[in-house]
Amino acid sequence: MSIKLKLAASFVALTFAGAAFAQSSADKPERIRGDIVSLSGTTLKVHRRSGDTVTIEVKDSTGVNAVKAIQLADIKQGSYVGAAAMPGADGKLTAKEVVVFPEAARGTGEGHYAWDLGTNSTMTNANVDTVVQGTSGRDLKLSYKGGSNSINVPANVPVVTLIPATRTDLTTGKKVFIVAIPEKDGTYDGKVVVVEKDGVVPPM
Known part of the structure; x- marks a missing residue:
């Protein structure tokens, strides 16, 4: 997939209607804002503004962008x-x-x-x-x-504006804006990650 098409697909995933991902309210995507604690393999830990730390699965299909x-x-x-x-x-x-x-x-x-x-x-x-x-x-x-x-x-x-990024940009301390679907075990299935880059923080 080209960078242009990958970025467009990421934006589609960033669509804010819950029906874009699932029909049931339990699967409604959430917006997560906070600071990266760690990334190990595909497991991203984020300390949210609300004070708790959540675990987000960042798959190959997860769109990763910067601002x-x-x-x-x-x-x-x-x-x-x-x-x-x-x-x-x-x-x-x-x-x-x-x-x-x-x-x-x-x-x-x-x-x-x-x-x-x-x-x-x-x-x-x-x-x-x-x-x-x-x-x-x-x-x-x-x-x-x-x-x-x-x-x-x-x-x-x-x-x-948004630009392509990679998992190598997901480093400790960076601020992120994430659209993810909550799982039954309390973790999240990440759909889109927008990460701070060159000091520019996602304002969304």
């Missing part, structure tokens, strides 16, 4: 993005982070749905219809199947 920082100016009309946002007092959405997807991953996780970066946080994966420079960053008009919304992206918000 690369880009500029707010790199978000252009026609870009396909994923933006986590929080509503302000006026109800308007302000981005907490933005991922600009490579063209090969256009359409991944399309839609607007609840997220877990804070109370009432949401994720919008959508096409950028317009970009307007404002006094506090840029305002994006986003459209997706079934709807649209506008999100303000402040100048200090992390803007990244």
